[in-house]
Amino acid sequence: MxxxxxxxCGTTVVMEKIPHLQSVALGIWVRAGAVDxxxxxxxxxxxxxxxxxxxxxxxxxxxxxxDVDKIGGQFNAFTGKEATCYYIxxxxxxxxxxxxxxxxxxxxxxxxxxEMKKEKLVICxxxxxxxxxxDDDAHDxxxxxxxxxxxxGNSIIGTPQTxxxxxxxxxxxxxxxxYTRDSIVIAIAGNFDEDAICARxxxxxxxxxxxxxxxxxxxxxxxxxxxxxxRDIEQSHISLAVPGVALEDEDYYAMGLLSNxxxxxxxxxxxxxxxxxxxxxxxxxxxxSAFSSGGYFNIYAGVAHNKISDAIAGIxxxxxxxxxxxxxxxxxxxxxxxxxxxxxxxQENVTGRMFSIGKNMAVSRKIHxxxxxxxxFNKVTMEDMRQAAEKVCDxxxxxxxxxxxxxxxxxxxxxx
Numbered sequence: 330m331x332x333x334x335x336x337x338c339g340t341t342v343v344m345e346k347i348p349h350l351q352s353v354a355l356g357i358w359v360r361a362g363a364v365d366x367x368x369x370x371x372x373x374x375x376x377x378x379x380x381x382x383x384x385x386x387x388x389x390x391x392x393x394x395x396d397v398d399k400i401g402g403q404f405n406a407f408t409g410k411e412a413t414c415y416y417i418x419x420x421x422x423x424x425x426x427x428x429x430x431x432x433x434x435x436x437x438x439x440x441x442x443x444e445m446k447k448e449k450l451v452i453c454x455x456x457x458x459x460x461x462x463x464d465d466d467a468h469d470x471x472x473x474x475x476x477x478x479x480x481x482g483n484s485i486i487g488t489p490q491t492x493x494x495x496x497x498x499x500x501x502x503x504x505x506x507x508y509t510r511d512s513i514v515i516a517i518a519g520n521f522d523e524d525a526i527c528a529r530x531x532x533x534x535x536x537x538x539x540x541x542x543x544x545x546x547x548x549x550x551x552x553x554x555x556x557x558x559x560r561d562i563e564q565s566h567i568s569l570a571v572p573g574v575a576l577e578d579e580d581y582y583a584m585g586l587l588s589n590x591x592x593x594x595x596x597x598x599x600x601x602x603x604x605x606x607x608x609x610x611x612x613x614x615x616x617x618s619a620f621s622s623g624g625y626f627n628i629y630a631g632v633a634h635n636k637i638s639d640a641i642a643g644i645x646x647x648x649x650x651x652x653x654x655x656x657x658x659x660x661x662x663x664x665x666x667x668x669x670x671x672x673x674x675x676q677e678n679v680t681g682r683m684f685s686i687g688k689n690m691a692v693s694r695k696i697h698x699x700x701x702x703x704x705x706f707n708k709v710t711m712e713d714m715r716q717a718a719e720k721v722c723d724x725x726x727x728x729x730x731x732x733x734x735x736x737x738x739x740x741x742x743x744x745x
Contacts, residue, residue, distance in 0.1 A: 338534050338535055343516050343517075347679065351421055356683050356684070358413070358414045358687045369491065375487065381438050384444060421519060436534075468730075472570065511541070557731045558733075567730075572624070573618070578619070610636075641742050651718050
């Protein structure tokens with residue numbers, strides 16, 4: 330059973346107790362990510378995430394890692410478009426120690442200037458790693474194109490140039506503005522004492538500001554855009570995307586099912602056409618990504634440099650079939666079973682459950698129980714699928730990004 334409690338300090342705690350387990354996953358979610366960053370501070374949320382591990386008033390970076398090891402914990406963090414999460418999975422008997430470590434990092438990180446300089450170098454290497462991973466680069470680029478002019482188009486990691494401009498004053502100023510009590514969600518799943526964990530956090534967060542101003546972004550008119558990046562690589566990576574649906578959109582479940590039918594498995598349409606029938610790609614798939622204020626539908630293929638036009642033609646072919654014929658009852662039934670299975674598999678460990686309830690509360694500010702999610706997939710009708718297909722079946726509406734070995738006119742190919 331999932332419980333939600335509002336602490337008197339203004340922070341929300343969301344809890345899922347599973348008494349038969351001996352483990353627990355604890356996460357501190359902060360509603361601060363790339364969408365909150367001004368252009369000159371691109372990447373600052375991710376920078377702060379890194380700096381939280383670099384030492385507090387009473388622990389060095391090594392001691393933070395050592396103290397987590399002493400309780401047998403699994404420890405990490407990540408930054409997204411709309412939120413940042415710091416988490417530890419450990420034995421239930423060590424939960425209080427895990428909570429103390431996370432609180433120490435959140436409240437007492439030193440943000441030392443020398444450590445900041447070193448961590449900038451680390452993040453610059455991370456940027457190079459993404460550039461050396463061309464499929465990731467293509468995905469990030471097409472996302473920026475789809476949401477151009479909107480906060481969702483902001484880069485999570487930033488650039489070497491924006492990082493160079495972030496000094497300690499800018500970083501701590503952003504931290505103070507964005508890490509507020511009303512923007513924090515404590516998420517916990519596993520075997521634990523609900524009253525004890527609430528008491529553990531109740532009086533610890535008062536040094537943070539109570540609230541932050543809600544931001545509003547001007548709506549921008551979507552139009553397709555294209556970008557080709559040239560690298561010395563052995564394969565071309567194509568990412569085509571079009572606006573999709575937000576997390577709370579009525580078509581959210583239908584879009585997820587449609588993505589599964591088009592490119593979510595080995596029996597999917599894109600896999601069978603592009604890989605099995607035409608032999609154009611080893612990896613080809615589609616994904617529907619959703620955020621609180623929007624989403625996008627993305628098709629990816631990794632192909633030989635001289636097969637880009639053929640691959641895009643094959644994708645166009647499948648989208649035209651989708652427009653003309655829709656999906657079948659059998660495809661919808663199969664997709665429902667696959668999506669429900671994937672969701673349930675992800676719920677069968679405490680970290681997955683913590684991620685689910687934490688993200689729901691931090692980003693959507695509401696919880697979707699497993700029963701509601703399963704019901705959401707089960708209720709999708711053929712008419713719902715037709716409406717979802719209308720959003721994605723026109724290739725002329727897609728943005729296109731490619732990472733390849735030489736320049737080419739992607740717009741001309743996309744327009745057919």
